[in-house]
Amino acid sequence: MSAARRVLSGMAGLNAAASSPGWDVKQAAWLAGLSLLTQIAPSSNEIADSLHRLLREPKARWNGSLIALSGGACGAAFALVLSTMLVKNAAEFLYFNF
Amino acid sequence: MGLETARCSSIEFFVFLAAVFPVYFLAHRFGPRGPVLVLLIASLIFYAWWSVQYLWLLLLSICFNYAIGRQLLGGAPKSSQRTRDVLLAAGVATNLGLLFVFKYLDFFLRDVLGHDPLGIILPLGISFYTFTQIAFLVDARRGDVAANDPLSYGLFVTYFPHLIAGPIIHHKPVIPQFINPANHVIRPDMVSVGLALFVIGLIKKIYFADNVEPFVQPVFSFAAAGGNPGLLEAWSGTLAYTLQLYFDFSGYSDMAVGISMLFGIRLPINFESPYKANDIIEFWRRWHMTLSAFLREYLYFPLGGNRKGPARRYVNLMLTMCLGGLWHGANWTFLAWGALHGLYLIINHLARAVLPATPGLGRLVIGRCLTLLAVIVAWCFFVRIV
Numbered sequence: 001m002s003a004a005r006r007v008l009s010g011m012a013g014l015n016a017a018a019s020s021p022g023w024d025v026k027q028a029a030w031l032a033g034l035s036l037l038t039q040i041a042p043s044s045n046e047i048a049d050s051l052h053r054l055l056r057e058p059k060a061r062w063n064g065s066l067i068a069l070s071g072g073a074c075g076a077a078f079a080l081v082l083s084t085m086l087v088k089n090a091a092e093f094l095y096f097n098f
Numbered sequence: 099m100g101l102e103t104a105r106c107s108s109i110e111f112f113v114f115l116a117a118v119f120p121v122y123f124l125a126h127r128f129g130p131r132g133p134v135l136v137l138l139i140a141s142l143i144f145y146a147w148w149s150v151q152y153l154w155l156l157l158l159s160i161c162f163n164y165a166i167g168r169q170l171l172g173g174a175p176k177s178s179q180r181t182r183d184v185l186l187a188a189g190v191a192t193n194l195g196l197l198f199v200f201k202y203l204d205f206f207l208r209d210v211l212g213h214d215p216l217g218i219i220l221p222l223g224i225s226f227y228t229f230t231q232i233a234f235l236v237d238a239r240r241g242d243v244a245a246n247d248p249l250s251y252g253l254f255v256t257y258f259p260h261l262i263a264g265p266i267i268h269h270k271p272v273i274p275q276f277i278n279p280a281n282h283v284i285r286p287d288m289v290s291v292g293l294a295l296f297v298i299g300l301i302k303k304i305y306f307a308d309n310v311e312p313f314v315q316p317v318f319s320f321a322a323a324g325g326n327p328g329l330l331e332a333w334s335g336t337l338a339y340t341l342q343l344y345f346d347f348s349g350y351s352d353m354a355v356g357i358s359m360l361f362g363i364r365l366p367i368n369f370e371s372p373y374k375a376n377d378i379i380e381f382w383r384r385w386h387m388t389l390s391a392f393l394r395e396y397l398y399f400p401l402g403g404n405r406k407g408p409a410r411r412y413v414n415l416m417l418t419m420c421l422g423g424l425w426h427g428a429n430w431t432f433l434a435w436g437a438l439h440g441l442y443l444i445i446n447h448l449a450r451a452v453l454p455a456t457p458g459l460g461r462l463v464i465g466r467c468l469t470l471l472a473v474i475v476a477w478c479f480f481v482r483i484v
Contacts, residue, residue, distance in 0.1 A: 003322035030338075034345070055287040
């Protein structure tokens with residue numbers, strides 16, 4: 001509770017900043033970018049609904065292609081995430097063991 | 099939340115998923131219960147892989163609640179209404195008692211009575227499976243349960259995509275889906291959308307939540323150690339936590355909903371861009387929606403909701419939010435967070451009573467900024483300091 005109180009008093013500008021842990025431009029960029037994303041990006045549910053609607057469009061003859069396309073895009077994104085994780089894990093393993 | 103989601107974005111989990119997926123869709127050759135049995139076994143393996151020491155508690159809880167539920171649904175035709183009321187009270191009390199012992203007893207001993215804690219380890223998912231089963235019992239007493247058999251009930255409680263960190267599922271829309279043969283064959287559209295949601299959730303977790311997490315702890319650990327963070331540091335730490343919590347938790351929920359869609363089962367969505375809310379009432383319709391729905395249906399309404407006058411409505415709101423806060427963890431800070439949101443909601447309802455029903459653009463902009471500010475301030479009490 002006391003940590004929350006100190007942070008809140010910092011947010012209100014009541015603390016002297018002499019010994020605080022600091023922050024940098026990279027941090028500010030991440031926070032600004034993600035804050036913007038929460039305000040402008042559609043929700044996951046909206047994306048899923050749109051995708052569902054597209055896939056169930058009765059006149060669309062390209063449903064199969066669309067499924068393959070979205071599946072392929074997701075597969076590619078998944079592969080990207082997975083490879084990042086693998087590289088990160090390998091780098092950590094090398095760093096801590098050698 | 100970080101620990102829970104970390105496990106579900108691990109490589110071992112992907113291998114587990116890749117193994118369960120084909121077996122599930124082949125299992126219908128062994129009868130309509132085959133796929134249900136496959137998912138039940140997979141869910142129990144998943145839980146045991148995570149926390150084998152409390153598997154017995156999960157199984158005991160399922161057997162107990164299923165037995166009570168059967169009685170409430172008319173297993174004993176001669177039992178009177180009063181007997182059923184007593185059964186329901188006993189069932190709910192046992193569930194809450196178990197939750198109290200495993201989740202709150204140490205907090206009660208240490209922080210309320212001033213005794214040494216017993217060092218009880220929190221069983222994973224206990225809050226989720228307790229709530230889902232209390233809802234089942236209450237609905238069974240109302241006679242409002244669509245379908246139930248031991249296998250699908252066991253799967254409903256243990257279903258691995260949601261078990262550890264939600265969404266909180268309700269028996270009525272979910273159990274019929276488990277036994278619907280149409281869900282036992284691969285549906286390309288469901289797989290496609292499920293995969294998309296899963297990847298969105300994974301990106302939210304791996305790329306967004308994990309990258310802002312390092313900005314949170316230095317500020318709050320510094321404050322916990324007696325330091326006084328300055329204006330920019332305090333704001334950046336709190337804003338980073340606001341973003342990390344959302345991307346982590348909603349990312350996990352997206353993954354859970356997406357994984358479930360791969361198996362043809364639709365789970366309820368849990369987040370709907372909550373930081374776009376223009377007031378706190380709207381925020382709670384967008385944040386952890388399944389918990390809000392549970393609290394509204396099984397706590398706020400039974401307390402009387404808004405049917406007993408404005409004063410009682412505000413008392414009910416505050417009580418619901420305080421208990422909702424404590425549901426997140428056994429600590430005064432969670433209680434403070436819940437109470438703060440209770441206060442926000444009361445102010446919001448009072449403001450709605452005096453302001454025009456249709457807001458103008460200016461009010462929407464100011465409302466969104468104020469809502470975000472109020473939410474960020476409240477998160478200061480929610481941070482788990484490592």
